[in-house]
Amino acid sequence: MLDRELKRIEGLEVQRDISLASLTTFKIGGPARYLILPGTVTALEKVLLFLKEKGLPFRILGQGSNLLISERGEEIVLSLRHMKRIQMTRRAVIIEAGCRLSRLIAWALSHSLAGMEGLCGIPASIGGALFMNAGTKSVSMGGLASKALLTGPGESHWVPVKRLGLGYRKSHLPPGQVVSAVEIPLGTPSSEGRKTWQGGSSMGGALIPSDTRSIRQRIRRIMGKRISTQPLGQPSPGCVFKNPAECSAGKLIEDCGLKGISVGDAAISKIHANFVINRGNATSLQVVELMEIVKSQVKDATGIDLEPEVTIWNSNGE
Ligand SMILES: Cc1cc2nc3c(=O)[nH]c(=O)nc-3n(C[C@H](O)[C@H](O)[C@H](O)COP(=O)(O)OP(=O)(O)OC[C@H]3O[C@@H](n4cnc5c(N)ncnc54)[C@H](O)[C@@H]3O)c2cc1C
Numbered sequence: 001m002l003d004r005e006l007k008r009i010e011g012l013e014v015q016r017d018i019s020l021a022s023l024t025t026f027k028i029g030g031p032a033r034y035l036i037l038p039g040t041v042t043a044l045e046k047v048l049l050f051l052k053e054k055g056l057p058f059r060i061l062g063q064g065s066n067l068l069i070s071e072r073g074e075e076i077v078l079s080l081r082h083m084k085r086i087q088m089t090r091r092a093v094i095i096e097a098g099c100r101l102s103r104l105i106a107w108a109l110s111h112s113l114a115g116m117e118g119l120c121g122i123p124a125s126i127g128g129a130l131f132m133n134a135g136t137k138s139v140s141m142g143g144l145a146s147k148a149l150l151t152g153p154g155e156s157h158w159v160p161v162k163r164l165g166l167g168y169r170k171s172h173l174p175p176g177q178v179v180s181a182v183e184i185p186l187g188t189p190s191s192e193g194r195k196t197w198q199g200g201s202s203m204g205g206a207l208i209p210s211d212t213r214s215i216r217q218r219i220r221r222i223m224g225k226r227i228s229t230q231p232l233g234q235p236s237p238g239c240v241f242k243n244p245a246e247c248s249a250g251k252l253i254e255d256c257g258l259k260g261i262s263v264g265d266a267a268i269s270k271i272h273a274n275f276v277i278n279r280g281n282a283t284s285l286q287v288v289e290l291m292e293i294v295k296s297q298v299k300d301a302t303g304i305d306l307e308p309e310v311t312i313w314n315s316n317g318e
Pocket residue numbers: 025059060061062063064065066067080097121122123124125126127128129130131132133134135136169177178179180230232236237238239311
């Protein structure tokens with residue numbers, strides 16, 4: 001029934017009963033009854049209007065690299081992965097939200113543009129990276145981007161990123177809004193060094209013409225570090241806890257002797273203590289239980305409350 005109504009909206013692909021586990025890096029989660037894939041901003045506007053008029057709740061899926069999804073799955077999931085165009089103007093690069101960060105970094109390298117290397121190795125869509133303000137100590141998506149195209153029911157508008165309430169791994173989008181594109185300004189070599197770390201301010205000059213060889217070298221060095229310090233061959237959502245102000249969550253967990261502990265197939269990685277890995281058939285409840293154990297042991301030992309970084313989807317709307 002819903003299928004037929006959705007199919008009347010131009011520019012949408014609709015899939016039924018799709019495994020969400022297969023669309024996440026953690027490989028955990030039940031099915032999406034409807035996976036809706038708009039191909040354009042207009043199609044996204046229309047489907048958001050349709051869902052609003054019907055009063056139907058939905059989720060937005062990026063690259064699925066920060067998600068823990070319950071086995072009950074979800075009713076309606078929107079994926080922007082067909083919206084992945086990159087467009088360069090004289091002043092900026094505009095990237096649709098479904099474009100993968102890795103593709104954008106490769107594109108920047110091929111255009112000899114520096115500035116994004118610090119984000120390499122983060123598996124993300126551009127929309128998900130802005131929503132989570134993904135980054136490292138040296139650079140964050142919010143520090144690079146100047147504007148975001150926010151799409152809601154039947155309309156879209158550009159907003160400066162400083163109005164998105166970006167902070168450490170968080171943002172505050174107005175309710176019902178989706179990031180459908182991001183603008184990153186082009187700068188000159190003299191504007192280098194003006195990038196911020198975790199904040200959301202728009203500094204401009206984020207992508208800077210540079211020497212391809214040195215960009216490539218930085219990418220290799222950063223990727224090499226990730227490969228040697230993270231369990232990249234095993235399913236995970238990356239770091240499950242945010243770093244508290246005092247020190248890294250991984251160090252706190254390691255100091256409590258929790259590396260390698262497990263609940264069923266959910267285990268604390270022996271390589272990086274803030275990564276929970278799925279050793280095969282981990283369930284969402286096992287992961288939640290493991291996270292509770294870690295949280296309470298770190299609290300008992302240090303008094304510090306760890307806050308989840310991973311986003312949890314329960315079909316009851318939490
Ligand atoms: C191996 C590994 C390493 C990682 N390393 C890092 C790291 O160094 N730094 C870091 O910050 N993160 C890291 N992460 C976590 C993850 O990559 C980031 O949080 C990333 O930004 C998630 O983007 P995504 O597109 O996969 O979003 P998803 O996981 O699909 O979704 C995450 C949240 O964003 C929302 N969302 C997604 N797209 C949109 C959109 N277009 N509009 C509005 N909301 C949206 C979703 O609804 C959800 O709430 C790592 C993960 C893995 C698996």
